[in-house]
Amino acid sequence: MQNPLAYLSAQLDEFKLAGSYFRLRELESACEPVSRVDGKEVINLASNNYLGLANHPKLKEAALDAIRKYGAGSGAVRTITGTMDIHMKLERRIAAFKHTEACVVFQSGFTANAGTVSSILTPEDHIISDELNHASIIDGCRLSRAKIHVFRHRDVVHAAEVLEGLKNVPGHKLLITDGVFSMDGDIGPLDNLTALAEHYDAIMMVDDAHSSGVLGQHGRGTVDHFHLHGRVQIQVGTLSKAIGVLGGYVCGSKDLVEYLYHRARPFLFSTSHPPSVPAACLAAFEILDQEPERVQALWDNTSYYKGLLKQAGFDTGASETPITPIIAGESKLAHQFSSALFEEGLWATGIGFPTVPQGKARIRTIVTATHTREHLDKAVEILTRVAKRLGILAA
Numbered sequence: 076m077q078n079p080l081a082y083l084s085a086q087l088d089e090f091k092l093a094g095s096y097f098r099l100r101e102l103e104s105a106c107e108p109v110s111r112v113d114g115k116e117v118i119n120l121a122s123n124n125y126l127g128l129a130n131h132p133k134l135k136e137a138a139l140d141a142i143r144k145y146g147a148g149s150g151a152v153r154t155i156t157g158t159m160d161i162h163m164k165l166e167r168r169i170a171a172f173k174h175t176e177a178c179v180v181f182q183s184g185f186t187a188n189a190g191t192v193s194s195i196l197t198p199e200d201h202i203i204s205d206e207l208n209h210a211s212i213i214d215g216c217r218l219s220r221a222k223i224h225v226f227r228h229r230d231v232v233h234a235a236e237v238l239e240g241l242k243n244v245p246g247h248k249l250l251i252t253d254g255v256f257s258m259d260g261d262i263g264p265l266d267n268l269t270a271l272a273e274h275y276d277a278i279m280m281v282d283d284a285h286s287s288g289v290l291g292q293h294g295r296g297t298v299d300h301f302h303l304h305g306r307v308q309i310q311v312g313t314l315s316k317a318i319g320v321l322g323g324y325v326c327g328s329k330d331l332v333e334y335l336y337h338r339a340r341p342f343l344f345s346t347s348h349p350p351s352v353p354a355a356c357l358a359a360f361e362i363l364d365q366e367p368e369r370v371q372a373l374w375d376n377t378s379y380y381k382g383l384l385k386q387a388g389f390d391t392g393a394s395e396t397p398i399t400p401i402i403a404g405e406s407k408l409a410h411q412f413s414s415a416l417f418e419e420g421l422w423a424t425g426i427g428f429p430t431v432p433q434g435k436a437r438i439r440t441i442v443t444a445t446h447t448r449e450h451l452d453k454a455v456e457i458l459t460r461v462a463k464r465l466g467i468l469a470a
């Protein structure tokens with residue numbers, strides 16, 4: 076008998092030829108500015124641990140206390156027995172943080188996006204979506220079976236044309252953008268998009284996965300950054316990046332949240348977080364409130380690092396945030412760049428086509444609040460040396 080999955084092996088061979096094949100690197104320590112990976116100490120510019128909370132003692136203590144009190148698992152989905160008092164406490168805490176009426180927590184940012192978009196829309200509705208929105212938004216759009224209209228990246232005029240064309244078309248309209256785009260580190264034009272949504276009676280939704288804990292006062296996100304409180308109906312965020320733990324959430328009106336309790340499929344059909352997760356997240360929000368200097372340190376490090384890169388002559392694309400791509404060109408070169416950097420002690424992910432356009436392959440670097448100036452000096456020294464060797468920078 077033939078192996079019915081042989082075509083997958085053939086695909087893998089194609090990935091190898093294209094230079095996009097990878098194997099998973101194994102972290103052998105906590106996620107820290109200097110981490111132990113595959114038997115090697117490397118400066119870690121690859122994580123989303125923006126505020127250095129993933130291994131923070133207060134989060135770990137909170138998680139341990141919760142395990143002692145509530146156990147290791149939650150026992151069921153939220154609608155059966157999987158809602159513990161700390162799950163509800165976290166939702167209230169996030170709603171207060173975001174200045175919204177209510178909040179619902181999902182297992183991940185991915186399920187928050189996919190579960191929300193797919194449950195609030197029907198095939199009669201319309202989605203107007205930035206072409207570079209995250210995969211979880213795209214999946215949510217597809218699952219909803221609403222009509223999808225893609226506008227050019229950050230192009231408010233194009234989005235307006237699309238909405239104008241739909242003016243007399245029946246159905247709900249959902250205008251949706253990432254707050255910060257994960258590959259380029261540029262900021263979505265939420266202010267102008269929100270004005271547009273208001274003009275055309277569309278629902279405004281933002282995915283702040285890379286902006287919560289990063290932009291706005293105390294890291295409240297893009298709605299705060301652009302002073303749009305009360306005007307964006309759906310704010311998605313993640314607990315897996317700056318918050319340092321795991322999960323996703325949707326903030327908005329009480330009725331939106333109650334509707335999602337009743338209809339969002341990941342909420343209904345997948346088990347809730349183990350109690351250690353909401354406990355650690357609660358500790359993280361406590362720190363965000365008490366130590367705004369962490370967010371400041373993130374931005375100080377970001378401008379210091381970007382300054383060094385600029386001096387060295389690197390192309391960092393459209394980045395305006397701690398996400399700093401370094402453009403290499405072809406996919407193969409970007410992956411080579413990433414491997415060579417790793418050998419020299421720097422961990423930065425290579426990202427190629429089709430995740431980013433042809434010729435714009437890159438490594439992506441993310442600075443955190445807890446990197447020291449020495450880490451960043453060393454990182455740029457390695458980047459410069461390797462880039463010259465590979466011809467990415469003129470020698």
Ligand SMILES: *Cc1c(COP(=O)(O)O)cnc(C)c1O
Pocket residue numbers: 183184185186188209211253255257282284285313314315316321322323
């Ligand atoms: C990472 C990310 C997500 C998914 O969040 P998880 O909590 O990791 O599932 C969603 N949207 C964007 C824009 C992201 O970058």
